[in-house]
Amino acid sequence: MTATITAFERSPDRGNGLARDMRLRWAFEEVGQPYEVRLLSFEAMKEPAHLALQPFGQIPTYEDGDLTLFESGAIVLHIAERHPGLLPDDANARARAIMWMFAALNTLEPPIFDRSLLTILERGRPWYEERLNALDETIRKRLESLSHHLGEADWLDGAFSAGDLLMVTVLRRLQSSGILNGYSNLAAYIARAEARPAYQRAFEAQRAVFTAAAG
Amino acid sequence: MTATITAFERSPDRGNGLARDMRLRWAFEEVGQPYEVRLLSFEAMKEPAHLALQPFGQIPTYEDGDLTLFESGAIVLHIAERHPGLLPDDANARARAIMWMFAALNTLEPPIFDRSLLTILERGRPWYEERLNALDETIRKRLESLSHHLGEADWLDGAFSAGDLLMVTVLRRLQSSGILNGYSNLAAYIARAEARPAYQRAFEAQRAVFTAAAG
Structure with a gap:
């Protein structure tokens, strides 16, 4: 059976x-693996039919037979556990790939997402500059650590994994900020991921x- | 071999x-399962020996033979995958338990942790009240959804799982805020978890x- 995911009918990221x-x-x-997409308006995301699948009223969800999941990290892990290509076979390497999934979502994403929200919602408020500087300082500390860990390697731990996939989706949110200019190996890491045919097919599909x- | 974790020599949470x-x-x-603990000062957390294990200079880490992990969510999942007691046997129920682990760390924890940081670091700043109100509004929306999902059940999805374990550690951070007073089933959920003998042994060990x- 082909799994069905949900996505924004009109994504705020254009x-x-x-x-x-x-x-x-x-x-x-x-x-x-093939997948189907069900598009949702912002109104539909808050209606009972969607809330029964996703109690927080967000996208994406994943439906496959009698299994429904939400949380993008959990869904990526579920896909990676069921099909080869996103987690190494070696048990220790697999554990480390999962560790980088959590690092992407729990150590990098929170301040990076906060920065996005700030620049969208609080531009012009009295505290805007000070809070932006504080967030940028936190983000730079994390990027400095990540850049040091990555060094000259292609990926975070051996072969490309679900950890790299999530990390790149988090870092891409900084692309318009200029912050990544200070970390040339991280910029190259993102570009390397974006050059993957799988990335490009996914990107074109969501852009369409x-x-x-x-239109 | 007994795994070794790291913890604060003197935790900021007292x-x-x-x-x-x-x-x-x-x-x-x-x-x-038994475990050993290696305590770290704030200085030691930023030294090369620890940064080689944890590139972001945080606790906890997990060392077991030739495997080193960081990210508490990843370590809990690793423990849960290797020993029975924290993940259901049924494949779909297991996927949902892991989904709640990600929900705890990625949907609930970010605004709750931001609130903690705000009340510690920014009390008295000109924007303090406005930002606290904004965070509380976000947190209440999430708690409302979580409370509605939990209903009268004991745990988030069937038996107690690693998802409940992480969710309770996130929600406990709100205990001194008064916000939980509005959600009696969530307060009871936390109390139910805290009453577990395993929780109590762990709590006493970190308090010691x-x-x-x-002393």
Whole structure:
């Protein structure tokens, strides 16, 4: 059975692949599995039918037979556990790949997502500059550590994994900020990921949704 | 071989079980596995020996033979995968338990942790009240959804799981805020978890570290 995911009918990121359905699309493409997409308006996301699948009223969800999941990280892990291509066979390497999934979502994403919200919602408020500087300082500390860990390697731990997939989707949110300019190996890491055919297929698929809605 | 974790030599939470080593201690106790603890000063956390294990200079870490992990969520999942007691046998129920682990760390924890940081670091700043109100509004929305999902059930999805373990450690951070007063089923959920013998053993073990350091 083909799994069905949900995505924004009209993504706030204007088709730039920053919405969290991109993670699932990319994972499906990496493991060579088809998927179907059900698009939701912002109104539909808050209606009982969707809340029964996703109690927090967000996207994406994943439905496959009698299993429904939400949380993009959990869904990427579920896909990676069921199909080869996103987790190493070696048990220790597999544990470390999962560790990088959590690091992406729990150590890098919170301040990076906060920065996005701040620049969208609080521009012009009295505290804007000071809070932006504080967040940028936190983000730079994390990027400095990540850049030092990555060094000259292609990926975070051996072969490309679900950890890299999530990390790149988190770091891409900084692309318009200029912050990544200070970390050339991280910029190259993102570019290396974006050059993957699976990434490109996923990106085009989510962009087509926005283009159709805007057309 | 007994795994070794790291923890604060003197936890900023004064032994209240809010530091992230508590999650690992509790997981070990739930599955009945011994563990050893290596305590670190704030200075030691930033030294090369620790940064080689944890590139972001945080606690906890997990060392077992030639495997080193960081990220408390990843370590709890690793423990739960290797020993029975924290993940259901049924494949779909297992996927949902892991989904709740990600929900705890990625949907609930970010605004709750931001609130903690705000009340510690920014009390008295001009924007303090406005930002506290904004965070409380976000947190209440999430709690409302979580409370509605939990309903009258004991745990988030069937039997107690690693998802409940992480969720409770996240929610406990709100106990001094008064916010939980509006959600009696969530307060009861936390109390139910805290009453578990495994929780109590873990709590006493981390409290003993603080008591010894303060003595």
